[in-house]
Amino acid sequence: MLLRSWWMVGVLFLLGLALAQGEVDPREEAKRQKQLLLETAGILPTELIVEQGKELFNRKGPSGKTMAECDFGLGKGVLEGAAARLPRYFLDTGKVEDLDSRILTCMTQVQGFRPDQIKRQEVVAIAFYIASFSTGKPIQVRLLFPQERELYALGEKLFYARSGAKDIGCATCHVSYMERRAGVLPFTDVLGKAKAWTHWPAYRYSNDQIWTMQDRIRACYGNLGHPQPALYSLPILALELFMAYQNNGAVVEEWPAFVR
Template structure:
């Protein structure tokens, strides 16, 4: 059975043999990052019997989802992601959303945590980040390539959309940066070789995804944190209201742009 560790080892051996590397330039020739990601993706398939890293995370998440765990010795199969207990098909396309049982707007990540706490009896500080990411990969995989449907209607959803929009344009840090400076001003262009998209252009529709440069899975919250860190600003805490608000704003705008999720879990640089 291929584990994540074995799959990664196969990948790096193949890189050495084929001389591909993960650099975005070869000699003087500039390489498109998306095309490079596609090459690495196919290399993974060739060296692992067709299995991609994101699929391993999703398989791990499925095992965690169905196994009875925690002080209450329960699985997560009774967790309601918005379509009814245990119903996962298309649930991610409608999140973040308001949940009456917690009286909060939750994205997929915070919903996983709240279900682990309420259904399985874990304390919030006992919930491991890696477990959450694996569970997110599994649940999100059930909405792969489906149209986004995040449309704020509940007053709490509208409040968080407005907060997310405010945070999107709020300048912060020693560099006086905000999200809009890169993703709106340079939409359609490139920053450090990478194509730049605005929320309306589907900025948020490829997460969770395995980033081969970092050799790990990134969720949308991870990607938001990475953006903050890249401009020297301390990111919001995982599962916090600002993090969820930014997700509401980006995914609502992507819905307005009539985008679908990419193949989930994705594969990117």
């Protein structure tokens, strides 16, 4: 805890100094903060989280099985490139699942955990570990099943919908103002320019948080003044599928990422 606090003091001090001197490029600032942590601590928070996820992945559940018995879309225990192909429809559950919800399915149906025994922090850590096997892989999301196509259509409607007191939505920031604010809002670019789906899961050094895309979507809704969708809910999965499909072909530069 003391080491983590030390990291944050240094990170926030340098970020505040940079902002005081004027507008900064968030990508370049992330590189500087990343280098700072490597020089001061010798390890990145993302590396620690991945190691935690690895331990949890190999932990036996009440059924006596580890997550190596789980199929994330490419066969039992196959993780190489699996996260880059999600969300997708799974025959064993009869529904579309993203990485987070598939982990939940694995922990309950394969490992035998009760839903109330599953901590969100553990799901996120496991997601970081699994995603690390897709670094350098292209996004390959399909729309082969009717369930995938229906969810994609819902995600498209939600992305472009404007509502609430502010009359804004996802596309207001991430499409309408993408050209002007691409460096500020590298969430996703459905026009295929930023290919920023590859930013998540990520460690956010500005607030010392670890987020998957589910957390990012919920935060966006909160920023817009909308009620946040529940974790693992249909609106989140629909938005994920829509955005992931729009970013097909983008190469994952680094999972988990290190962002502001």
